[in-house]
């Protein structure tokens with residue numbers, strides 16, 4: 001909002017389309033972070049707002065309804081989505097906490113964030129968005145679209161992507177066991 005980067009302001013529509021639109025926005029912002037085609041500090045803060053608002057509103061409003069309404073979307077699928085949100089948010093926190101944006105550490109953190117988000121987007125579109133398109137009525141999808149968009153925008157207005165708030169969300173996810181397998185090692189995995 002205050003960053004000068006367009007974080008979008010959807011208000012109505014099919015929730016599945018609105019979510020997919022945001023995924024394209026993620027890809028665009030991540031590309032800007034990787035390529036340095038816009039100020040990286042500005043981009044990372046805008047990305048944090050959209051990613052956190054998007055995922056929190058999904059978990060609060062969309063996942064529970066789709067799980068109830070769509071046979072192909074079960075508790076396991078939803079829980080897996082929440083684990084991936086937690087992993088993405090943890091990688092985001094790393095990107096936000098780094099002081100400089102022209103360091104190897106920043107490059108590594110952006111690569112990890114990019115990979116996790118690309119994976120989550122693909123999986124969510126294949127296992128949640130696509131089945132919901134045929135299994136959930138248009139009325140429910142449009143009702144959810146308005147609710148999800150309002151919540152998403154409200155969270156952005158509250159500055160949900162601040163380092164402090166992202167840290168709080170990651171700590172909460174860890175307490176809930178959503179980050180069980182992770183270790184805090186820096187750099188590449190070594191076996």
Ligand SMILES: [Fe+2]
Pocket residue numbers: 019023054058124
């Ligand atoms: Fe999503």
Ligand SMILES: [Fe+2]
Pocket residue numbers: 055058081085120124
């Ligand atoms: Fe998601």
